[in-house]
Amino acid sequence: xxxxxxxxxxxxxxxxxxxxxxxxxxxxxxxxxxxxxxxxxxxxxxxxxxxxxxxxxxxxxxxxxxxxxxxxxxxxxxxxxxxxxxxxxxxxxxxxxxxxxxxxxxxxxxxxxxxxxxxxxxxxxxxxxxxxxxxxxxxxxxxxxxxxxxxxxxxxxxxxxxxxxxxxxxxxxxxxxxxxxxxxxxxxxxxxxxxxxxxxxxxxxxxxxxxxxxxxxxxxxxxxxxxxxxxxxxxxxxxxxxxxxxxxxxxxxxxxxxxxxxxxxxxxxxxxxxxxxxxxxxx
Numbered sequence: 001x002x003x004x005x006x007x008x009x010x011x012x013x014x015x016x017x018x019x020x021x022x023x024x025x026x027x028x029x030x031x032x033x034x035x036x037x038x039x040x041x042x043x044x045x046x047x048x049x050x051x052x053x054x055x056x057x058x059x060x061x062x063x064x065x066x067x068x069x070x071x072x073x074x075x076x077x078x079x080x081x082x083x084x085x086x087x088x089x090x091x092x093x094x095x096x097x098x099x100x101x102x103x104x105x106x107x108x109x110x111x112x113x114x115x116x117x118x119x120x121x122x123x124x125x126x127x128x129x130x131x132x133x134x135x136x137x138x139x140x141x142x143x144x145x146x147x148x149x150x151x152x153x154x155x156x157x158x159x160x161x162x163x164x165x166x167x168x169x170x171x172x173x174x175x176x177x178x179x180x181x182x183x184x185x186x187x188x189x190x191x192x193x194x195x196x197x198x199x200x201x202x203x204x205x206x207x208x209x210x211x212x213x214x215x216x217x218x219x220x221x222x223x224x225x226x227x228x229x230x231x232x233x234x235x236x237x238x239x240x241x242x243x244x245x246x247x248x249x250x251x252x253x254x255x256x257x258x259x260x261x262x263x264x265x266x267x268x269x270x271x272x273x274x275x276x277x278x279x280x281x282x283x
Contacts, residue, residue: 017264017267017268018264018265018267018268018269018272019268020261020264021260021261021262021263021264021265021266021267021268022261022265022268023261024257024258024260024261024264025258025261025262025265028078028082028254028257028258028261029082031075031078032075032078032079032082033079035075035076035078035079038075040069040071040072040075041068041069041072042072043068043069043072043073043075043076043077043228044068044226044228045068045069045072046066046067046068047063047067047068047069048066048067049067050063050067051063051064051065051066051067052064052065052240052243052244053067054244054246055070055246059071061074061246061250062244062246062247064233064236064237064240064244064247065236065239065240065244065247070233070246070247070250070251071250073228073233073251074230074233074250074251074254076228077228077229077230077232077233077251077254078230078254078258080140080223080227080228080229081210081213081214081229081230081231081255081258082210082258083140084140084143084144084147084209084210084213084223084229085206085207085209085210085213086206087144087148088143088144088147088148088151088205088206088209088212088213089151089202089205089206089209091144091145091147091148091149091152092148092151092152092154092155092202092205092209093155093198093202093205095148095149095152095155095156096151096152096153096154096155096156096157096158096159097155097156097159097198099113099117099152099156099159099160100155100156100157100158100159100160100161100162100163101159101160101163101186101190101191101194103156103160103163104159104160104161104162104163104164104167105163105167105182105186105190110160113156114156114157114160117152117153117156117157118153120149120150120152120153121153121154121157125150125151125208125212126212126215126216128146128149128150129146129147129150129212129215129216130216130219130221132145132146132149132150133146133216133221133222134221138221138222138223138224139223139224140223140227143213143216143222143223146216147209147212147213147216150212151205151208151209151212154201154205155198155201155202155205158197158198158201159194159197159198161197162193162194162196162197162198163190163194166189166190166193166194167190169189169193171189172185172189172190175188175189196270199269200266200269200270203262203263203265203266203269204262204263204266206262207258207259207262207263207266210230210255210258210259210262211255211259213229213230213231214229214230214231214234214255215231216231217229217230217231217232217234217235218231218232218234218235218238219235220235230251230252230254230255233247233248233251234248234251234252237251
C-alpha cells in the first residue's frame with residue numbers, strides 16, 4: 001500500500017460516518033457472497049402450507065404469497081442487485097471516463113462530446129432507462145447497458161472537469177515541451193491526477209445503479225421475474241402490503257442499508273482525498 005493510500009485509509013477510519021458506511025457495504029457484500037453456504041432455503045423453494053407466514057423461528061423474515069423464504073430471497077437478491085450495481089458503475093466508469101478524458105483534453109472535440117452528453121442528461125434517468133430497456137429487453141445484460149448509458153454522462157462531466165484543470169498544470173506543459181505524446185501525457189500525468197473525483201463518483205453511481213435496478217424491476221421491466229432482486233421482491237410484495245408488511249419491509253431496508261452505506265463511504269472518500277476537506281474536518 002502506498003503512503004497516500006495508507007493516509008486515505010487512516011483518514012477514513014477516523015471519520016465515524018465513513019467507518020459506518022464501509023462496514024455497511026462490507027457486511028452486505030459478505031452476506032451476498034456467502035449466500036450459497038448460509039443455512040437458508042433456496043430463494044425459489046416453495047412451502048405453500050406456510051405461505052404469508054409472519055417472521056419467526058424457521059422463517060426469520062417471514063414467507064411470501066408462495067411460501068418462499070423472504071430472508072433467502074433478500075440475501076440472494078443482494079447478489080444480483082450488487083452485481084448489477086458493480087457492472088453499471090464499471091460501464092459508466094469506462095465509457096464516461098473515456099468521453100470525459102478525450103473531451104477535456106482535446107478542445108476541438110469537447111463541444112461535440114459534451115453536447116452529446118447533455119442530450120442524454122436532458123432525459124430524466126428513469127425515463128431514459130425505461131426507453132433503453134424497451135429496446136434491449138428484460139435481462140441482466142439489458143439493465144446493465146441501459147443504466148450504464150444513463151449514468152455514463154455523469155461520470156463524463158466529472159472527469160472532464162478534472163481534466164480541464166489538470167491539462168493546464170505546469171508539469172503537463174513541461175511534458176509537452178520535452179516532446180511527450182498526448183497518449184503518454186494522458187496516461188502518466190492526466191489520468192492519475194483525476195483518480196480522486198473518479199473514485200468518489202464511482203461510489204455514488206454504484207448507489208444510483210442499485211436504486212435504478214430496483215426501480216426498473218419494481219415496474220416489471222428489469223431482470224426476469226424468476227430472478228430474485230430487491231426490486232422484484234418489492235414488486236411482488238406490494239399487493240400484500242396490508243396483510244404481509246414484511247414482504248416489502250425487509251427488501252426495502254436492504255436497499256436503504258446498502259445505498260446509505262455507499263453514500264457515506266463516498267462522502268468519506270471525497271473528504272479523505274481532498275486536502276482542503278481533510279483540513280476542514282480535522283483529518
